[in-house]
Amino acid sequence: MAEPLTVSIADLRAALLRALDATEKRLGPEVALDVDYYWHLAVEDAFNMAGEPQTFTVGQVSDDLEEAVQDEHDRLPEEASHDLSHLVGVLRALEFAARS
Template sequence: MAEPVTVSIADLRAALVRTLDATEKRLGPEVTLDMDYYWHLPVEEAFNMAGEPQTFTVGQVSDDLAEAVHNEHERLPEEASHDLSHLVGVFRALEFAARS
């Protein structure tokens, strides 16, 4: 088993800001995403190295944006995983757009 990895939220936040700044320089302040649906691998399977993933689901970028970005409800700490899951979909769509 691999050694645990510690991540600094402050360092991650700074890296995210740098990455979003670079993405904005490449794609502009608003990005039109030409795709909506994508394959999503549940996080439990993504980190289980004991076998190949067996379950794929479908994610939707428009739903991810509605849930994590446009929904301005109070963010409770125990709900962080829900928003992180939605943000992953948005970031993957941005990654796809930046590669084009």
């Protein structure tokens, strides 16, 4: 890849909203997630094409959901990767539910 890819946060937000709207139309305003634990690949390994990942960990949708929706504290810019990681787990569980 010669130049880095760029993403517009506004465009990504709009795309996510469209996907969530479509999911709500298909599954309703509340979705029962019949999964909890999942295989998680560290983001550093996921984007390292120099070698095959050697380590997987376990993620937990219930933990991700709790972390993702809590509004007890202000989100600090330094916490963005933590918040995004939890949202990815919830979104994957929604993807799984939508495929059923």
